[in-house]
Amino acid sequence: MADRDILPAVVKPSHYDLSISSLNFSNWSYQGHVSINVSISEPLKEIVLNSLELTLEKAEVAVDSGKSVQSFKTSTFSYDDKKQRATLQFAEEIPASQQATLAISFKGTINNDMAGFYRSKYKPVVPAAASVPKDETFHYMFSTQFEACDARRAFPCFDEPRLKATFDFQIETPEDQVALSNMPVKSVTKSRDGFQTVTFERTPVMSTYLLAWAMGDFEYVEAFTGRRYNGKQIPVRVYTTRGLKEQGRWALEHAPKTIDLFSESFGIDYPLPKSDLLAVHEFTHGAMENWGLVTYRTTAVLFDEKTSDARYKNRVAYVVAHELAHQWFGNLVTMDWWDELWLNESFATWAGWYAVNEFHPDWQVWAQFVNEGMEMAFKLDGMRASHPVHVPVQDALDVNQIFDHISYLKGCSTLRMLVNHLGVKTFLQGVGVYLRKHAYGNAKTEYLWQALSEASGANVNELMGNWIEKIGHPLITVAEEPGQISIKQNRFLSTGDVKPEEDETVWWVPLGLQGKVGEQGIQTLALTDRDTTIRDIDDDFYKLNSNATGFYRTNYPPARLAKLGTQLDRLTNEDKISIIGSTADLAFSGYGSPASLLSFIQGFGGETNHLVWCAVLDSLNGLKSIFGQDDDLKQGLENFSLKLVDNAVAKIGWEFSENEDYLTGLLRKRLLLHAVANRHTAASEKALSLFDAWVSQGTTAFNPNLRTVIYRAAIRAKPAEAVKVLKKEWYNGSSIDGKELCLSSLGHTRDPELIKSELLPFLFDLSPPAPASESIPSGDMHSLGSPLAANSVARNIQWDYIRENWSKLTTKMANPVVLDRFVKISLNKFVDVKYVSEIEKFFEDKDTSSFDRTLEQVKDAIRGRAAYYSRDRDVLREWLKANNYLS
């Protein structure tokens, strides 16, 4: 079997002329016409291309022989819905030709599944243009989402990343609405009464998945790049539906300087004459890097200083930079096939954080990446059901499941390891070589390695090959003798049961060793064999993987770990975060224990850094999520938590001052949230009084950063009232990110009746027939489903509901990306292997093709959690008792 299931190679496109017209706002249909310049390499009577949910009306092939033009017409089509292909059948044989035109007329639907050409509903904040489609509650805007395989839902095309072409695009719109596409507007002409045809300039050569257009009641804020490109500063605009544009300012502050930074860092100018960012009200992912017209989930691009949680500043700055990195990495140079998706996503992730770090060094985003990005990558990659970064993708429709923590975060972690080894300047030089060499073309992993080798003189393939091509990552086990250490690498599995045949990879492991006698700073030693011994080690202090630049876990002897716990002043924030993460993971897998984790983190009560606190508190939440189903262990862990944070909570207080640094504000929220979640009496009372004042007076007398703290206290103390209030706030509130915060807070409800009557219908019902106020849009379902799964009272109830209402769920989550994500977040938190069999049994007779990989990972996650619980619950109980956290 071929390694990829692709369209027949005989017809190749080079240019599309696409026209969309007659948009019907009652039945959501539209009329399309596409004329494709193709080469035909051998005579044929059939042409196969991609088409989904389209009705092809007629097609004509015109073949130019140089002397005359021959025409072949057909209206005979057959469709293969499973493969998402259409075959055009012609009565006569069409000769081979380098210059043929394939013209197709078709009808399509503006769907509401967030894929292809789709409509998004939103509640208007100001009166809208007269022509905007509306119903009793909502207005509608229109946009596209084509990655990975959904250009074919909007127009018939050769929908594969290698089949690059240029695009002319035009769309007929009502005169009072705004149309956008990848390129600037070329012309606007009147088409019929009240309508105009907007034509856009021709795009560069690019893949179909990067084409985009949008239409709606839009307004924008604008800025320009500081650098000049071909003599001109490039206009950068943030578009929103009317009334929201001012919330685009924060993104606008970042986008132009990010474009300049990348142009200089990569040594190749931003290739398009404009850069638009568009906030889309219903969205599957965070954002989509359409060339010149990046589309975003609203919370990933909009920020309001007065009403937003400060955390979204970081999110917006990062997502904007990530998508702009794609304008080069992905758009200018595109992966050859979906198996190389990591080339797009890992690099954009790395470059996104690189840019944010340049603009906000005080945010310490690399420490944040160690805590969030690397930890998430470790969790997935520690599973038997993980996959290599470079993963075979036979059928392009399977690629949706690869947009995961391996492709983004493990890949980025391994690139960060390489950057640290080569130096950022050399790395960027190599990136420049790669981009220039393959501009407007397609590339493979090895091409990037070649360019980086050229720039650095290192054999990058030898360093990186196993990190990208092989599954998993190593655990470095350290053994000590006086004045020396022996280290050994083995594959790490979070279930702790690696078999010899799973443990054959020997990785290049940069050791990041500090503490060699007579040497200053970090040594550039690497482990390239299974094991080795390093002499002249300082017995008093040494550490491996300094600054957590390596993607591996370190297992120190217990006495060394305890000693490092007394030497925190010699560890960087990244060191602390990665040692906490390693210790937690080793406990999970059985190489360590929850006792050693708690012993280590109990020394962090005096910590002042937000990101280190996050690592500490995340590890505690991890324990609570596994062992919290035993009431006494839950109580003991809460007692431990309260004692740990007590001083820090008292010290940081409730007041935000204007000139305090960014991380201090975040730390206040995090500490107070943890205090409230663990029943800190004074903090809970204060939070409740703020909640009551808000509900009774209707005013928000508190800082928007405290919303989660206050919501959480209310959900705990007075769930019936809080559920009602938060659902109302979710529906009526004007804060963009406030909606997400309401949903995530609601997920902590522990009253089974409320969960059944107020939350699950709210989560799963479709609207209509349910009122809009009682139905979460499918693109946001994970915001409530995920905390419900983490909630030991709710996760079973949710699972029962899922099983009883599966067909309703799959109707609501018709987009496979949404369904895949929901299956993952709702099922992976069980702590008993009986759920593995329940899941297997339930899905036995269901179509799981869009989430089969995810199901294996879910089952692995449950096995690991169940093993940890049964192995260590008594160990944990003993430790909590011995240390007076339990009587």
Ligand SMILES: [Zn+2]
């Ligand atoms: Zn991306």
